[in-house]
Amino acid sequence: MEKSKEMITCRVISQEEIAPGVHDLLLQADAIAEKAVPGQFVNVYLDTNGKLLPRPISICEADAKTDTLRLVYRVAGEGTKLLARKPAGHPVRILGPLGNGFPTEGENVFLIGGGIGIPPMLELAKRIQGNAQIILGYADKNLFLAEELGKYGPVYVSTDDGSRGTPGNVIDAIRANDLKADVIYACGPKPMLKSLKEYAARHGMECYLSMEERMACGVGACLGCVCESTDTDAHSNVKNKRVCKDGPVFRAEEIQL
Amino acid sequence: MRNTEVNIAGVSFKNPVTTASGTFGSGEEYSEFVDLSRLGAVTTKGVANVPWPGNPTPRVAEVYGGMLNAIGLQNPGIDVFLDRDVPFLKQFDTKIIVNVCGHSTEEYVEVVERLADAPVDLLEINISCPNVKEGGIQFGQDPKAVEAITRTLKDRAAQPVIMKLSPNVTDITEMARAAESGGADGLSLINTLTGMKIDINRRSFVLANKTGGMSGPAVHPIAVRMVYQTAQAVNIPIIGMGGIMTAEDAIEMILAGATMVSVGTANFLNPTATIDVIEGIEQYMDRFGVEDIRELIGAVR
Numbered sequence: 001m002e003k004s005k006e007m008i009t010c011r012v013i014s015q016e017e018i019a020p021g022v023h024d025l026l027l028q029a030d031a032i033a034e035k036a037v038p039g040q041f042v043n044v045y046l047d048t049n050g051k052l053l054p055r056p057i058s059i060c061e062a063d064a065k066t067d068t069l070r071l072v073y074r075v076a077g078e079g080t081k082l083l084a085r086k087p088a089g090h091p092v093r094i095l096g097p098l099g100n101g102f103p104t105e106g107e108n109v110f111l112i113g114g115g116i117g118i119p120p121m122l123e124l125a126k127r128i129q130g131n132a133q134i135i136l137g138y139a140d141k142n143l144f145l146a147e148e149l150g151k152y153g154p155v156y157v158s159t160d161d162g163s164r165g166t167p168g169n170v171i172d173a174i175r176a177n178d179l180k181a182d183v184i185y186a187c188g189p190k191p192m193l194k195s196l197k198e199y200a201a202r203h204g205m206e207c208y209l210s211m212e213e214r215m216a217c218g219v220g221a222c223l224g225c226v227c228e229s230t231d232t233d234a235h236s237n238v239k240n241k242r243v244c245k246d247g248p249v250f251r252a253e254e255i256q257l
Numbered sequence: 258m259r260n261t262e263v264n265i266a267g268v269s270f271k272n273p274v275t276t277a278s279g280t281f282g283s284g285e286e287y288s289e290f291v292d293l294s295r296l297g298a299v300t301t302k303g304v305a306n307v308p309w310p311g312n313p314t315p316r317v318a319e320v321y322g323g324m325l326n327a328i329g330l331q332n333p334g335i336d337v338f339l340d341r342d343v344p345f346l347k348q349f350d351t352k353i354i355v356n357v358c359g360h361s362t363e364e365y366v367e368v369v370e371r372l373a374d375a376p377v378d379l380l381e382i383n384i385s386c387p388n389v390k391e392g393g394i395q396f397g398q399d400p401k402a403v404e405a406i407t408r409t410l411k412d413r414a415a416q417p418v419i420m421k422l423s424p425n426v427t428d429i430t431e432m433a434r435a436a437e438s439g440g441a442d443g444l445s446l447i448n449t450l451t452g453m454k455i456d457i458n459r460r461s462f463v464l465a466n467k468t469g470g471m472s473g474p475a476v477h478p479i480a481v482r483m484v485y486q487t488a489q490a491v492n493i494p495i496i497g498m499g500g501i502m503t504a505e506d507a508i509e510m511i512l513a514g515a516t517m518v519s520v521g522t523a524n525f526l527n528p529t530a531t532i533d534v535i536e537g538i539e540q541y542m543d544r545f546g547v548e549d550i551r552e553l554i555g556a557v558r
Contacts, residue, residue, distance in 0.1 A: 003289060007528060045526055052473060052526045053319045079319075095528065214315040216324060217525045219289075221282040223302075223331045224317035237333030238310040245286070 005219075006031045007095045012086050013068065019142035021075045022116070023084045024060075029069040032096045036062035036069065038104070038124035039187070039210055039249045042096030043218040044071070044083060051079045056215045056244065058187070059097065060119035060145075061126075069094075072119035072145065098218050099248045102208055106130045106183035111153070112170050112196060113137070114188025118145050120210060124185060125152035133179055137170040137188065171195055182206060184252075194257040207252035213243040220245025228256040259542045260549045261535075263297070263516050265494045266417030266442035268378045270297035270352055270517060273550060274507065274535050277472075277498045277521025278303055278356035278381060278421070279328065283342035284349075290528035293349040295535060300519060301342065303358035303383050306367040308334035313465040318454045323473020323500065324522060325452050327466035330358050330389055335371045343375055353377040356421070358386060362406055366413050373415035380416050381496075382406070385423030385448035386470075397423040397448075400435035407439025417442035419496060422487075424476075425451050429483045430490035437491045445496040445519070446487060447480045472522045474500045481513045488514025488555050502530070504537020514555040 013026040032042065036059050043054035061070035075084045086092060102120075107130040113121040114137040122145055125132055132153035136146055141163040149155050157165030158173035166173040170192060173179075186196050187210035200207030213225035225243040226236070230253060233241050241247060241255065261272040275298040281287055284299045293299055311331025318325045332338070338355075346353050355377045359365035369380060384397035384406060396402050403420065411418050420436040422429055424447040433444055449470025454463040480499025488495055497515025500522065501507050507518040523530035538550070547553060 005289065007290065049474070050321050051319060052322070052522070053317075053324055054526060214317050216317045216326070217280070217286070219286045219528065221286040222280060222317070222326070222525065223282075223311065223328050224314075224326060226311070226314060226316070226331070235333070236331065237308045237337045238331065240310060240331060 004035070005096055005098060006035075007093070008032060009091045009093045010069075012088050012090045012092060014088050015084070015086060017084075018072070019144040022142070022144050023073055023075060025071045025073070025083070027069045027071065027092060027094070028067060029094065030067040032094065033062045033067045033069050034064040036097040037101035038127055039102035039120050040097040040099045041248065042069065042071070042094045043098060045093040045095070046079050046082050047093060048082065051082075053216055054095065054218055055079050055083065056098070056218055058120040058210075059123060061123050062097075074116040095218065099244060100246070102185050102210070102249050104128050106206070108181040109133070109183040109185060110135055110174070110179065110181045112184060112186035112188070114170060114186075114192040115139065117186070117188030117192075117210065120187050121185075122149060125149055128152075133181060135170045135173050135179070137173070137192065138164065169195070171199055184208065186210065190257065197252040197257055200252055208249050209252050209255070210248045211243045211250060211255065212248065215244050218244045230254055230256060259539065259547065261539065261542070263550060265379065265419070265496070265516055268352060268417060272297040272535050272538070273511065273517040274531055274538070275300045275354060275496065275517055275519050276524070276531060277519035278383065280521040280524050283338070284346055287524065287528060291532055293346070293351050296351045296531055297517060298352035298354045298378065299346055300354040300381060301338075301356055302332055303330050303356040303386070304332050304335055304338045304368060305330065305358050306335055306364045306371070308332065308337070315464055316466070318463040318469065320452065320454055320471065320475075322475030323471055324525075325454055325464060325469030325471050326449070327464045327469035329466065330386055332358070335368050339371065339375055343377060347376060352379070354379040354381050354419070356381045356383050358383045360389070362409055365406065365410055369410050369414045377416060379419055380410075380414055381419045381421050381445050382410055383421050383448070385421050394423055394425065397432065398426055400431050403432050403435040404439040407436045407441050411440035419443040419445050421445040421448055423448050424479060424483055424499075430486050433487045433491050437493050441493060443494040443496065443516075444487060444491065445498065447476070447483050447499045450476055450479065472500065474502050474506070476500045477506055481509055484510055484515050485513040501534065504534045504541060507534050507538060508541055508553065511550070511553045512555070512557040516554055
């Protein structure tokens, strides 16, 4: 049986800060890159004695030809601070790909990313079959990845501070630009996902949301990262789904936000 | 040829390594990384008479040298466990230790009775979960209650009964003696230590449950001390756990008096931790010419 995920020690090809506190890490990740689909993530192990748990980080790009994985992540605590200091050539232990990932169907789709939920939209934009309109919500003028995403469809931006694009959130950007689509694929903070779920329901759109939760094992064993589900889940036998294993991508109606 | 076989209450294990309850599900998720047949036993996530939804999230938090969890014993209930998880584990050449949880004596009894005809080897009774309001620890912090529930379950159980003890007590040996008096076939220790983490930026608790059980390498010395003290206090075998990350940690626990050891939090940072511990124990035995692992049990006094 071919393994769906691999634990490997890979090498940093490059790392740079592309916006304040946002790092762009390229890894030589044979055996993981070729298996990965958009919306999946990897566990990054820091191998220190103090902070032990893996960091679950979403896959920004996975290139099977070069066997590279690109992770764009926010430096949020001590673990990611350590990761941010790893220069080219350094080893990094990772496990993946983890989770289910996004489907790539739909004729007219919105790809919506909010903040550090933007990175997985890049690989999705590359693989999406239909026409993609890309709506990105940022805090301020640091529009990381926006230009690259522009290669795969028109990009609409909202900023919290109003310095670029539509002032406000991604739904404000959709309204301001009078955008229409049949399907929403989104990743971002919970309030954004909640608004998008309501928006999709009101407009009769299909909607897929990538959830975030504090994780421990990353493989579905510890039940640390569950989210509330609408119906009793087949595996848990309660109204709970594992974000790391059953998700992180869920149909909006499957989950309670 | 070195012998790694150990025995608890008449059940023989090919090696002394099992999984700490709650960190390994019922083995399915880790079977992609670990040949479960190489483990001495798989100890399952706690199972109750009916499905439990567990606590709100966040359920886990990282701390120096370990983590806090407040899962709240989410489990699918005994029906699903018997229909799905036991047959899954029976595919492997390993022993099955079922962790049993409940809110009341009646609930524990129901699970134990439902397991009577199941092909499982040992029952580990969780009277020490710090994360549920009723049941769990309320049975584990009063010696009279420990003895009473042990006796009740021992009367009803078809399999040997191991009582899992809490470190959140003044004197763990008092609870250990109470369990022994109640007829326990063995003891598991330690469950997690109650901890708390506060997010100073949000000025709120990190865990939705406010408190959580601490595990990981930082608790290992406490676990070794408690296993040692308990081994001096009782005459029943001990499954030692608490922050075992490596074979060295496991051997320390065995030298302190544990017959078996459970690997828990280590699985989260190394999915093959259990196998690494088994192989490391074998290497240690070869290096020091230990022919039988039982020579090591409680060897440091």
